[in-house]
Amino acid sequence: MEKKDTRSGFGAGLTVLGRTNPNVVALCADLTGSLKMNEFQNENPERFFQIGIAEANMMGIAAGMTIGGKIPFTGTFANFSTSRVYDQIRQSIAYSGKNVKICASHAGVTLGEDGATHQVLEDIGMMKMLPHMVVINPCDYNQTKAATIAIANHEGSVYLRFGRPAVPNFTPADQNFIIGKALHLQEGTDVTIFATGHLVWESLEAAKTLAEAGISAEVINIHTIKPLDSKAILSAVSKTKCVVTAEEHMLNGGLGDSIAQLLSRENPTPIEMVGVNDTFGESGTPMQLLEKYGLDAKAIVAAAIKAVARK
């Protein structure tokens, strides 16, 4: 399996937009290389804005640029795209209803060695709480590229979250990304695993192990956390009758939290959640950290066995 980083998928998608949509502009806060925005910058120097290390200013400028019809894509690390500038996003982008795409790399613990100061695990929660904000966390290079292209055609504020490490690139290169549409990756009858971002691949790996143990796991990729594909979730759960959620994010406020809310209202179901439980990350390699914080295939397998036992 070919491995590629999701941030390069963003960069590739942005390059396509640069060639196809003259209204797309890109802003970056001194992380052009890390965000893979160089190609867009080189091809469209007049539409690329180096803001400097001033994320609050970047969000405000992006909001202002929509007046007159531009579609700004901001790029910086996920932590500096959200918690650093939450009030700026809240007032100038979300409340003002601006067509800004907040593109956030290096999300979660898989950022690795830089440690907890950079490993934001609260961003999905913060962003999904903002009224009308669309929140997307694609799973691999191809999907991140497709999502980047797709959000340019969505009128409204979007948070697009992706990461640093090279991970398996397993979804089709020519996919048509539909915001808010859950994707069935594997059919199964005993348990449904709803996963987002890097943990989609881990979930597919977990499903293989579970199959060996005689458990048939369905795997659904929830690339869009908001708006949540409630219909797909409820229909899957009505079949399998137990659930695992998996995300590289804090349990509080994440995908599992959204699904638990939905199920407790519509169809109370045993649910086990794989995520970070009220703690900060630390330095390490991405794989070491996924393991230590219980975010790998092994943790998903254990959660699935528990969920099935609770039926």
Place this chain on the structure above:
Amino acid sequence: MNFWFILFQDKRTEHKNYQTPTKISVNKSLNFYQQSNISNLISQIYNTIFAKNYTINIMPDISKLNDVVSQVRRDIVRMVHANSSGHPGGSLGCTEFLTALYFEVMNHNTKFSMDAKGEDVFFLSNGHISPVFYSVLARAGYFDVAELSTFRKLNSRLQGHPTTHEGLEGVRMASGSLGQGLSNAIGAALTKKLNKDDSMVYTLHGDGELQEGQCWEAFMYAAGKKVDNLIATIDYNQKQIDGSLDEVLPMGNLTAKLEAFDWIVLEEFQGNNIEAVINTLGRAKELAGNGKPVAIIMHTEMGNGVDYMMGTHKWHGSAPNDEQLADALAQNPETLGDY
């Protein structure tokens, strides 16, 4: 360098008497940097007037504008009184400025379009002075003045702080959380450049507001990246909520700070004299378009036009009672009809 030095030397003495007709559209090929002194500059401007590319409007009718100012002051105190909430102090201090902008200086269309193509735009960064903004927008024709009576009430488009959320004509960005408007304005100014739209972007900021770090990120960016279709005015009333600037956090020499950030800085000592404000805005417009953003440090009196609200920070955000309202209204004649 030399030129700017002379200009700054000159501004304190000369600018108050600077009698340029407003709405001169100067031929942009004129390079002000090449001028060696201010008289040369002025003669260049007048030469341009007699060249091909010009329009001159008649001198503003100051007494008519002062009628608007008087009515806007009435609107402000009545709106705030009706809710026992809102911010009259800063609003009254900026009445001449906003009236000047919307009734004289800006090229704008009251048939509102968010994208403002080919129009000047204004961002109110210190959103708490919404009463003056709403009154001026209504009096200029963006929406019916009767709607001013809904200010701060349930289901109103006139929220406590301005918002685009309720679709109020004339508002292009929410404000209220301080410190964000200059960034927004830079964005709009950059888009104007991309769209080859040579109209101008104006902002207003509180002086206390400049204690927010984001303002300085924006000052740095605008100068560093030559965002020169931008005129930012600072409401220099030297007061904020808890007291004077000096009591809360001394701001030092703002002119020197902004000049050090590489802005062109004009200081307007008579921010409550509409003619002076119009002249200074006109001058700012002429200086724009030459590689640097322009700031106006506008000395104002918080609560201007209502005697008991002046000379104190106490009316930053408090409403007059019935008696105080009557007193305020007696000082400001009804000129255009109360809403």
